[in-house]
């Protein structure tokens with residue numbers, strides 16, 4: 001025991017969930033953990049025994065209620081703790097500091113993604129658990145033949161965002177900004193990415209995801225996808241037009257006024273999972289300069305590859321050049337496998353407890369690359385710093401999920417205008433001195449982006465709306 005009464009951290013007790021001396025679950029939280037354990041047990045038994053196929057309703061309800069209900073109870077137990085980022089014990093937690101628990105969760109998640117993408121038959125015992133919900137929502141059973149594994153996956157993904165969204169609402173109950181953006185990502189995941197597409201399937205319409213567009217939906221403008229959407233009739237064509245409007249009009253306009261956060265921290269499903277389920281791991285991002293250099297080359301390189309593949313496929317289709325179609329098609333296929341499946345899923349989510357929550361957003365997402373370029377060169381969004389108040393504690397840099405060295409800017413009193421910043425606002429929340437502030441107002445001094453040609457042009461033309 002320390003003089004303050006906290007038990008000393010014992011690395012040999014690393015396998016214990018409670019190895020973090022500051023982690024003291026309340027009674028409600030312990031009850032919640034029991035519920036989660038029951039949900040996990042139902043999944044494991046169904047997977048190993050095949051009993052889920054014989055009793056889909058019993059196993060499905062037990063699994064979803066255990067995971068969902070238990071998770072919500074655990075989250076509500078957090079009301080007994082103070083609001084805000086809990087920094088005590090984070091760096092010695094087995095779960096949150098790459099200890100044995102963190103590695104075990106990471107390997108389990110990665111294994112599940114590998115099976116999902118490359119050996120879905122391995123999930124045959126688990127898919128029936130989603131069958132009752134599948135019949136209710138999309139009016140068809142959940143089987144391997146009709147992509148039942150993807151319905152199961154989307155259900156669990158949505159459950160994770162919703163349950164951990166409750167945790168975020170409890171944890172950040174002192175901040176209106178975090179409350180609103182949490183409600184927003186939960187809404188977009190549960191309604192726009194889950195209920196709506198499956199309802200459309202139930203009424204024999206195409207399964208549409210209104211919040212995704214190219215390049216995140218990387219094959220949206222591939223010739224065969226365009227043909228497929230056109231064949232689906234009015235809704236398919238409308239989706240195609242919406243995709244063009246979203247990337248060409250909605251994205252630049254909203255990014256100009258709000259920065260890339262409008263998408264990355266308020267709408268996107270990947271960002272939604274990172275901001276909710278990934279919240280305990282946000283401090284694990286690599287903050288080194290080397291990581292920053294790799295990040296810039298990778299994310300923009302991936303954008304270049306998918307842009308080239310899309311353009312070349314279009315040219316090949318119009319000009320009917322067979323070899324070009326074959327080459328670009330192969331590039332598109334490799335992109336789908338390496339980037340769309342392995343990077344976005346297996347590494348991006350599977351390694352949350354090892355590399356932090358925004359691996360995909362930072363190093364791989366082509367949508368983030370476009371939004372970042374717009375944010376860096378053509379947006380009013382910036383984080384202003386009151387350098388005189390900074391005590392160089394480094395909390396802001398430690399909890400930045402994008403690995404930005406926020407402290408370095410704060411010490412210099414310099415505005416933060418970084419392409420990678422997703423505007424989560426945690427740096428401002430965790431700062432004990434109120435140094436940081438996320439702002440959208442017109443920066444008529446031009447100080448935020450001094451020297452950026454397009455910014456100088458805007459100032460010269462005097463076309464900025466008032467703040």
Ligand code: SF4
Nearest residue numbers: 400421422424425427
């Ligand atoms: S700089 Fe702040 S707002 Fe931007 S990603 Fe990092 S923590 Fe979030």
Ligand code: SF4
Nearest residue numbers: 390391393394396431
């Ligand atoms: S958290 Fe605040 S006080 Fe600490 S280094 Fe960052 S800006 Fe400075």
